[in-house]
Amino acid sequence: MTEPDSTAAATAPDRLFLVDGSGYIFRAYHSLPPMTRPDGTPVNAVYGFTTMLMKLLADMDAERVAVIFDKGRKTFRNEIHPDYKGHRPDAPEDLVPQFPIIRDAVRAFNVACVEMEGFEADDLIATYAKQARARGIDVTVVSSDKDLMQLVRDGVALFDPMKNRPIGPDQVREKFGVGPDRVVDVQALAGDSSDNVPGVPGIGVKTAAQLIEEYGDLESLLARAGEIKQPKRRQNLTEFADQARMSRDLVLLRDDVDVPEPLEGFDVRQPDPDALRAFLVENGFKSVLAKVEGDLIPKPGDGGGAAADPVAEATSAAAAYALVQDIEALRRWVAEARDADVVAIDTETDALSAMRGGLVGISMATAPGRACYIPLAHKGGGEGQLDLGGGGTEAPRQIPLDACVAELKDLLLNPGVLKVGHNIKYDLHVLARVGLEVAPVDDTMVLSYVLDGTRLGQGTHGLDDLAERHFGHAMIAFKDVCGSGKTQITFDRVPLDKAVEYAAEDADYTLRLHRLLKPRLIEERMVTVYETLDRPMVPLLATMERAGIKVDPAVLKDLSKTFAARIGDLEDEVHRLAGHPFNIGSPKQLGEVLFDEMSLQSGRKSSKTGAKSTGADVLEDLAAQGHDLPARVLDWRQFSKLKSTYTDALVEDINPDTGRVHTTFGLTGTSTGRLSSNDPNLQNIPIRTEEGRRIREAFVAEPGHVLLSADYSQIELRLVAHVADIKALKEAFHHGADIHAITASRMFGEPVEGMDPMLRRRAKAINFGIIYGISAFGLSRQLSIPRGEAQRFIDAYFQEFPEILDYMERTKDEARKHGFVRTLFGRKCWAPGINDKNPNARGLAERAAINAPIQGGAADIIKRAMVKLPDALTEAGLGARLLLQVHDELILEVPEAEADQTAALVRKVMEGAASLSVPLVVDTGTAGTWAEAH
DNA sequence: TTTATCACG
DNA sequence: GACGTACGTGATAAAG
Numbered sequence: 003m004t005e006p007d008s009t010a011a012a013t014a015p016d017r018l019f020l021v022d023g024s025g026y027i028f029r030a031y032h033s034l035p036p037m038t039r040p041d042g043t044p045v046n047a048v049y050g051f052t053t054m055l056m057k058l059l060a061d062m063d064a065e066r067v068a069v070i071f072d073k074g075r076k077t078f079r080n081e082i083h084p085d086y087k088g089h090r091p092d093a094p095e096d097l098v099p100q101f102p103i104i105r106d107a108v109r110a111f112n113v114a115c116v117e118m119e120g121f122e123a124d125d126l127i128a129t130y131a132k133q134a135r136a137r138g139i140d141v142t143v144v145s146s147d148k149d150l151m152q153l154v155r156d157g158v159a160l161f162d163p164m165k166n167r168p169i170g171p172d173q174v175r176e177k178f179g180v181g182p183d184r185v186v187d188v189q190a191l192a193g194d195s196s197d198n199v200p201g202v203p204g205i206g207v208k209t210a211a212q213l214i215e216e217y218g219d220l221e222s223l224l225a226r227a228g229e230i231k232q233p234k235r236r237q238n239l240t241e242f243a244d245q246a247r248m249s250r251d252l253v254l255l256r257d258d259v260d261v262p263e264p265l266e267g268f269d270v271r272q273p274d275p276d277a278l279r280a281f282l283v284e285n286g287f288k289s290v291l292a293k294v295e296g297d298l299i300p301k302p303g304d305g306g307g308a309a310a311d312p313v314a315e316a317t318s319a320a321a322a323y324a325l326v327q328d329i330e331a332l333r334r335w336v337a338e339a340r341d342a343d344v345v346a347i348d349t350e351t352d353a354l355s356a357m358r359g360g361l362v363g364i365s366m367a368t369a370p371g372r373a374c375y376i377p378l379a380h381k382g383g384g385e386g387q388l389d390l391g392g393g394g395t396e397a398p399r400q401i402p403l404d405a406c407v408a409e410l411k412d413l414l415l416n417p418g419v420l421k422v423g424h425n426i427k428y429d430l431h432v433l434a435r436v437g438l439e440v441a442p443v444d445d446t447m448v449l450s451y452v453l454d455g456t457r458l459g460q461g462t463h464g465l466d467d468l469a470e471r472h473f474g475h476a477m478i479a480f481k482d483v484c485g486s487g488k489t490q491i492t493f494d495r496v497p498l499d500k501a502v503e504y505a506a507e508d509a510d511y512t513l514r515l516h517r518l519l520k521p522r523l524i525e526e527r528m529v530t531v532y533e534t535l536d537r538p539m540v541p542l543l544a545t546m547e548r549a550g551i552k553v554d555p556a557v558l559k560d561l562s563k564t565f566a567a568r569i570g571d572l573e574d575e576v577h578r579l580a581g582h583p584f585n586i587g588s589p590k591q592l593g594e595v596l597f598d599e600m601s602l603q604s605g606r607k608s609s610k611t612g613a614k615s616t617g618a619d620v621l622e623d624l625a626a627q628g629h630d631l632p633a634r635v636l637d638w639r640q641f642s643k644l645k646s647t648y649t650d651a652l653v654e655d656i657n658p659d660t661g662r663v664h665t666t667f668g669l670t671g672t673s674t675g676r677l678s679s680n681d682p683n684l685q686n687i688p689i690r691t692e693e694g695r696r697i698r699e700a701f702v703a704e705p706g707h708v709l710l711s712a713d714y715s716q717i718e719l720r721l722v723a724h725v726a727d728i729k730a731l732k733e734a735f736h737h738g739a740d741i742h743a744i745t746a747s748r749m750f751g752e753p754v755e756g757m758d759p760m761l762r763r764r765a766k767a768i769n770f771g772i773i774y775g776i777s778a779f780g781l782s783r784q785l786s787i788p789r790g791e792a793q794r795f796i797d798a799y800f801q802e803f804p805e806i807l808d809y810m811e812r813t814k815d816e817a818r819k820h821g822f823v824r825t826l827f828g829r830k831c832w833a834p835g836i837n838d839k840n841p842n843a844r845g846l847a848e849r850a851a852i853n854a855p856i857q858g859g860a861a862d863i864i865k866r867a868m869v870k871l872p873d874a875l876t877e878a879g880l881g882a883r884l885l886l887q888v889h890d891e892l893i894l895e896v897p898e899a900e901a902d903q904t905a906a907l908v909r910k911v912m913e914g915a916a917s918l919s920v921p922l923v924v925d926t927g928t929a930g931t932w933a934e935a936h
Numbered sequence: 937t938t939t940a941t942c943a944c945g
Numbered sequence: 946g947a948c949g950t951a952c953g954t955g956a957t958a959a960a961g
Contacts, residue, residue, distance in 0.1 A: 588959060589940055610939085617941065645941060647956055674953060676945085685956045686944035694943080718945090718952095771951060780951025842949055853952040857945090861953095889945040889953090 015157075017064040018134045018268065019109055022145030023071040023115075026051050027104055029164065029222050031097050035527070039286040044096040048103045048285060049525075054163065056113060056290070058144065061474060066268035067141070069108045070126045073117035077125075085198045087251055103285070110281035112273040114263065115481040121259050124149055128255035131158050133265055149189075152255060154182035179211025187220040190250035201248045202242045204235060220250055244829060282299050289521040321371040323506035325498055327399045335374050336413050342368040345413070346422040346513035347440075349429045350505050352379070352492040355681075356431040357657060357664045358545070361403070361652065363501065364410075364493045364777075367509035370517070375502040378403050381494050398498050406435055414440045419689045422446060424465045424512045427669070445540050446512050449519040451670035452532045457821070457832040457895060463670050465681045469511045472518055477511065478504045484765070531829045535862060538869040541668045543677075543885070550662030551885045551893070551932075557700035558649045565645040565693075572638040579631040586638055589616045595631075602629060644688060648697050655682045667887070673850070674858040675865075676831045677887055685888045689936070698933035708901050708928045710882065711935040713891035714922040716741055717860045718773050724918040725826065725855055726809030730802060735920040742766040749798045768799050772806060773856050775849030810852050817851035825858040825915070827866075860890060863922070867915035869893065880904050893932065901928045 030050025030484050037046040060066070079086045093101075103796035108115040116126055127150065131141045134159050143150055146162040151174045154160055160169035176187045191210035193201020205213075208830035217223035225244045230236035239246075268633045282291040326332050339345035346367040352360030362380065367373035375700055380394040413419060414433070422444045423429050430440055450463045458471075469475045483504045493501065523529045577583045580599070584591045593614050596602050602624055604614050614620075618636065655663045678686040687701070688694025703709045719741060721732035734744040746765035752758070764785060771781050782792035800807050817823050817833040824830055831854035835847035868887060875882055882904045886893040892912070896904045905926040912924045929935040 119938075585959085587941095587957095590960075613940090615940085642959080646958080647943070651956080668954090672953065676953065678954055680955060683944085686942090686955065688943060690944080772950040775950095777949095777951055779949070784951070840948095845948095845950060849950075850952065857953060860945095891945085 003721040004749070016066065018130070018139050019058070019062050019064045019067040020130055020141060020143050021055075021058065021067070021069040022123055022127065022147055022150065022282065023069040023104070023108070024123055025145050025147055026054055026069075026163070027097075027101070030054060031094070031100070031821060032449045036096065039284070043099060043103070045103065045285050047097055047100045048107060049287060049290075051104050052107045052287065052290060055107065056115070056294070059111065059113070062142075064142070065270060066134075066265065067270055068114040068116055068130070068263075068268045070123040070130075071105070071115070071117040073119050073121075074121045077120055077122055078256075079122075082251050083198070083200075083248060087197050089196075089198055106281055110273065110278045111272045112277075114268045116261070116263055117264055118259065121256065125256040125259050126261060128153055129259040129261050130265065132257040133261075137265070139265075148177060149211035149253065149255070151177065152182055152185040152189075152253075168789070176281070178207060180214050180869065184214050184219065186250055186254050187214045187223075189253040190220055190246050191223075193249055194253070195251075199252050200242075201249050202246050202247050203238050205238070209235075209913070220246060220319045232701075246728050258859070289525055292521070305807070319583055321373070321507070321510055323373040323502050323510070325502045326374045326376040326840050327401065329401060329405060329409065331374075332376060332401060333359065335368070335376075336374055336409055337367050339366055339413055340416065340419055343418065344420045344422060344513070344516070345517065346373075346509045347414075347426075347429060348423060348505065348512060349432045349510040350493045350501070352494050355664060356428045357550075359432055361436050361889040363505060364406070364491075365505040365509035367513040370514050371510060372585050373506035373510040373513075375498075375505040376401065376406060377498055377501060378406055379494050380496070380498060380501065381579065388734055403436060407438055410438060417442060419446055422512055422516045424515070427540050427544045427547075430541065430547060434544075439539065443540060444516060444520070444537065446515040446519060447670050448536050448540060448789075449516070449523070449532065452528050452536055452829075453522050453526060454518060454611060455822070455830055455832045456673040456755045457834065459834070460671065465508060465511060465515075468515055469733070473511070473514065475511065480504075516895060527828065528830070531827060533860075535675075535827065535829070535865045535869070535935070539669055539677075539865060542868060542872065543669060546884050547664050547666060549883055549885055549895070550657065550660055550664035551895070552661060552702050552704055553652060553656055554700045554702050555653045555656055557699070558653050561700070562645055562649040562653075567650060569638060569641045569892060572634050572641070576631060576634045576638060579634065586635060587642065589613070592616050592635065594623070600629075600631070602632075613842050632909040640691065640693065642886060644694055644697065648688065648694075649700075652682060652700070665886075672861075674831050674854050675825065675861040676889060677861070679886075684886055687932075693715065695933055698936070699931045703895050703930055706898055707895050708898050708930055709885075709894045709932055709935040710894045710901065710905055710908065710928045711891060711924060711932065712894075712905070712912060712924050713888075713936070714860070714864065715911065715925055717863065717922065718856050719769055720918065720920045720922065721826075721856050721859045722772060722809075723920050726805050727919075728803045728805045738921075738923075743768060745769055745799075748802045749795070764795060768795055771796075772799070775810070775852035777845075778851070783854050813852050813855065815847050817847070823851050823854050825855050825862050827859070827862040829858055829862060831858050863916045864890065864892070864912070870911050870915065871908065874907060875904070878903070878907055880907065882908075891936070894936075896928065 011629045027047055031047035034050045035047040036044060037049055055069070062871060063458045067643045075087070077542075105115055109791055117123070118126060124147070127143055131153055132145065134141045139157045143153060143158065143160050144163050145160065146164050150160060151169065154169065154171060154174055162169050174182045174185060178185050180188050188207060188210040191202050191205050191213065192207045193886060213223055214220070217226060217884060224239065224246065227236060227239040230239060260784045266921055278294065279291065281796045282294070324331070326335060348365045350363045350365070352362050353359040361378060363375055363377040365373060365375045376397065379399060380398055382397045403787055403846065414463050415423060420442055424445070426440075426443050426445045430443070430887055433440055446468070447463045450468055466477045466479070469477050481490075483496055483500055484493060496504070508859065523532050573586060575707060576586055580595045584595060586592060593616050594935050596616065597604060597614050604620055618639070621632040621636050621684065625636060652663065657664055663682065663684070665679045665684045666681050668680060686698050701709070720735055722728065734741055737744075740754070741763050742765045745768070746757060746761040747754045752761060752762050767781060767784050768776070771784070774780070778793040778796060781796065782789040785792065791873065813823055817836045821834070821836065822830040822832045831851075832849040833847050833854070835843045836851060838844045838847065864887065868884065873886060880900050880903065882894045882896040882900065884894050892908065894904065896910065905928060910925045913922045916922065927935045
C-alpha cells in the first residue's frame, strides 16, 4: 500500500514498472490447459495473463506502470535483414483470438497499454527506460527475455517473473560471460538461431565472450581480427565482419523511438469498477471476480466494506488476535464459527511427535484477520528458562481442558461446519487424544500439493512457505517463540502474549489460504483428485497411524545380537585382509584400502566429488574377480545396515503406551502421488535377502488376530499396457500367464515352455526399464551387457510392442507443453527441467515424465481402494483394520476367524478399484507375522 | 548440512 | 559425436 508521503517522495526515487506483455502472453498460454468461455472463445492465455497481471499489481511498489506489446511481425529490423525472425512459427490457432482480449484485460485494470507499428516491444521498453532515467526515475523491466539484458544498469533492473527474482549484472554475466554493456557485442558475434540473427559462423556465446573480454568491443575485435591465432576463426571474423555488424544492428535495441504515449500516462490508477466487472463477467472469470470484488471494486449492493480478495486481505488486514481465557468468550467464538460455516483450527503441543505431543492450546480463525487462541495447558515459570525453583510464576488463567472439550465437541463434529487445518492429520491425532473427533475436514497443505505439486520443488507446502508465496507475508517463526537448540522451550512455557500472536496467526493464515486455494480446484480441474482421492486419505491415514502395527522387541533384540556377532567377525577378517584396522563404514577409508593400498582397479565410475565409488556394484565386480576383501565388506555392509537401520532402531520406535510402532504417512511429499512413510519408514522393511526378511518376523498380529497382506500383481506394467494401449501386452495380461516369459517369447521367438531363464530375466529387466523410461545405458548396466546389445533388445521390444514409442513421445510432448503430465485420474505430476537446456537434466525430466503417469496411476488406484475399504468392511460386518500401505500392498490386522472372508473382500475391493482394459489382480496371504503373510 | 550408501516399491 | 542416465522414496553414518 503506497501512501502519499512527501518526505518519502523526496528521498526515494519514483519507480516505473515496464512489463513485457508478449512474454506474459506466451507464458500464460503454455502454462495452462485449454479453457474456453461460454461462447466458445479460447481464453486460457487471457486467464493466465489476467492472474499474472493481478499478482504483479498487488506485489509491486511503483508509482507508474505500463504493459508493452509487440505489434505485427514486420519491424524496421526486417529492412536490415529480411529473414529476421523469419523462421518463427505462426502463433497457435487458439491463441490468435486471445491477443485483442488481453489488451482489454490491461485496460480493464486501468493500466497503460502501449504498442507501436514497426517496433518491437523491446525497443519501446528501451526508450521508456531511457526517458525515465533521464528524469531520475528507477525502472524495473518485468521480463525474462535475454534480449533485454543489455538494458541493465544503474537504476534499471530486470525482474524475471517466472523465477520471481531480479536479474542483475551477475546474472547477465552468467548468461553471456560479459557485463550488460557488452551483451550486444556478444550477441552480434554469437548470433541467435531462433531469431535468425546470423552472427559469425563457428562462434558461440562462450567464444564470443572470450573475444570481447580480450579485445574490448566488437569494432576493436574486427579491426584486429588479423591477430587471432586460430586460422579458421581469423578467416571467419574477417570474412563475416559485415554480417557481425548487421547482427549488432539487429540485437541493439532502439532507445530513441518516437513513442506514442508520454510517461505521464503511466501513473498507477484505480480501475473503473464497472469496466473491470464487465470484462471479468464477459470472460467467465467468476473466481477472479470474487477475489477482486469488494477490494479493487465494490460489490454491487455492498458499501465497499469487506475485502474479498484473499491477496489484498492478507497484505492489508490488520489482524487483532483474541486470547480466550473464559467459557463465555469460548462460547462466543464457537457460535461465530458455527455461523461462519468454515473455521480454521490449529493445535499447539508440547512435543513434535503426533502420537505423543500433549495438547497445550487451540487456535481458531473465522475470517481473515479474525482469530483467537485458547490456552489450555500453559505453565507459569517466568521469563528465565533456568527455573531452578523459586522464581516461577503461577500458571495463567485458563479454561479447564474438559470444559473446553465439552464446548467444542459439537462444533468439531458438526457436518455443516468445515474444519480447515494445515496438515490437519497432526491435529486429528492430538485432538483424538483428548476425546475430540473432527469432521468434515479440509487440509490446505493437501490442497497446495494437489494444485502445485512439486512444481516449485519438494517440501514447499509448509504454512510459512505458502504465506510467503501467496501473500508475501512472513510468519512468526517457531524459533522466535520457543528458541532453538539447547535453550529451546516447549510451547506450554511460552508466555500467553507471545503464544496468542504465534498460534492465532497459524489459524488465520490457514483460513486465508483455504479461501485462496479451494476455488482453484475448479479452475484447474483438480476437484476429483482432491475430493475422491487425497482429501479422504487424511482421516484414513490418521486412523492407520494411530492403529500402528505390533512389533515384538524380543525378536528384534535377538536379531541384533546375531547381526552384531556376524559384524564383529567380518570386521576382524576385513582388517586382517587389509593388514590393519580401519573404519569399514567410511567410503573414504575403504576406497584408500581398496584402490591405493591394494591397487585394485575400479572398473566403475568415480563419483561427482572425484572420489572413487565403493558402491555395491563396484564391490560385486571386484568380488567376482576373486577378491575376498570386497566380498566381506559387502556382507559387513548388509548386516550393518540391517542392524543400525532396522533391528536397533525399530525397538526404539515402539510406543511404550501401545506396544506398537506408529509411522507417519506423508501425503504431500512425492512428485507422483505416492505416499511416503517416515519416523520410522515402514515402506522399506527388508525382504529381498533371507537375513533381512527375518526382520518381518518381528511384525506380528495381536493375539486372536492375523496379518493380511494383499498386493497388486504387476500393477505398473498393467498400467503401461492400458495407458499406452499396447495390444500384445494387453492380450498377454488377459491370458493371465507369466508376463515376463511371454515378453521374452515374443522378443526372442522362443516358446514359453522350456525357456532359458536368462531370456526371461532379460525380458523382466526390459519390462521394468519401460516403466522407468528406458535407455540403452540403463539396461546395459542393469544386465551387465554391452550397450549395443542392450540397444538391440530395446529395438526388438519396440518392434514387438510399437505402441510404447508413441506413448513415450506423447508423454514428453505433454510435459513440454504444460510443464506437467496427468495420470488416468487427472492428477498433475510436474516435470520441472523438461525444457532445461542441459540435455542431461532434460533426459532425467523426460524419463520421470514417462514414469509419472504409470507410478502415479498405480498410486491413485490403491488410494481409491483404500478409501473404499473401511465402508466395505463395516458393511460386511468385519472387524479388520487397515495398518499399512506399501505402494502396491495393503496390510490389515484381522480377527483370526474372519481371515478368509476378509481376504476375499479386500481382493474384490482392490481389484475393482479401477476399470482398465486389462484385469487387475491381487494376491493375498494371512499369517501371524508379516514375513509369512506376504 | 551435504554426500554416499542401501533398504523398499 | 559426446554427454551421462534407468523411476520414486527415507534412514544412517561419515565428513565437511
